[in-house]
Amino acid sequence: MTQSDDSAGERITDAEHAVMEALWDRPRQTAAEVCSIVCTPRGWSLATVKTLLSRLVQKGALAAEPDGRRFLYTPVIARDAYIGGESRRLVDRLFGGNAASLVAHLAEREALSPDDLDQIAALLKELRA
Amino acid sequence: MTQSDDSAGERITDAEHAVMEALWDRPRQTAAEVCSIVCTPRGWSLATVKTLLSRLVQKGALAAEPDGRRFLYTPVIARDAYIGGESRRLVDRLFGGNAASLVAHLAEREALSPDDLDQIAALLKELRA
C-alpha cells in the first residue's frame, strides 16, 4: 500500500466538496443535474462543474457510470467516511488528536449553545450505556 | 470593512500552521529558532521557514519585532482564535453549522474512546451547571 491510494487517498478540495455534497444527497446525477444544484449558489458555470466532476473521478472519489453518451456520477466514498476523515484531520492538526479537546473548545469558546450541550449530553448518556 | 482584513482575514495554510504552532508554543523566536523546531520533522530548509515567516507577517498573522538586525516573530492572532475559526469552518462545511452533529459523529464513528467520552461528560456537567 505504498501509493496509488484508491477511492479515499486524494484530498477533496473545497469546490469539489460542494459537488460531492450534491451527489451524496442524490447519487447518479449528470453533470447538468449537478450544475442545476450547485451552479447558482456558487456562481459557477456548467464547465466548472464538469471540470470538478472529472477531477473527482480521477481522484477516485466519484464513479462515472455510462448512460448513453453521458455519465451518471455517484460517490465512491461515503459521506460518513469523508467527514470522519476531515474531522480527524482537524482534531489531529489542532488538538493533538484529542477529540475531547475539540469538544471542550467548542463548548467554551463559541460554537455550542446550551441546547447543543443538551443534545450532546443526551448522546453521551446513550453511548456510555 | 471591504478588504484589507487585518490580523485574522487571510487564511493560514498547512505549512504556515506548523510555523505558527512553534511560535504559539514559544513566542519571540528568530527564523533560525523556528527552523530548529520545525525543519527536521517537516524536512524543510531554513529558507522555507523564512518564506513562511514572511508570508505570515504579510498576512498579519505574525508580528516581526526588530532585534538588532534580525526579527523576533510573535503570533498576532491567538491560537484559540485560530482553532476556533478552523473548527467553525469545519462545522459549517460538514455539519451545517451544527456543532453537536460533529460531536455525535466523532462519538459514533471513530474518534472518541470511552475515556474521551468520560472527559467530555465531565466537561459538560461543568458547563451546564
Add this chain to the structure above:
DNA sequence: CGGCAATGTTTACATTCGTAATCGTGGTGA
C-alpha cells in the same frame, strides 16, 4: 581591514485549485 556567516528580501519554479473556454463527436430535430 576583509571576508565570512547570519538574516531578511527577492525571485523562482513546480503543483494544485478555482474557474472556464474550446474542441471533438455523436445524436436529433427540421
Add this chain to the structure above:
DNA sequence: TCACCACGATTACGAATGTAAACATTGCCG
C-alpha cells in the same frame, strides 16, 4: 441530410502553496 446541441475531454490561465535558491546587507572573527 445537415446544422446544431449536448457532453465529455483537452487545454488554459491566474492565484495560492510548498519549497527553496539567489541576492543584499551587515555585524563580527581573525
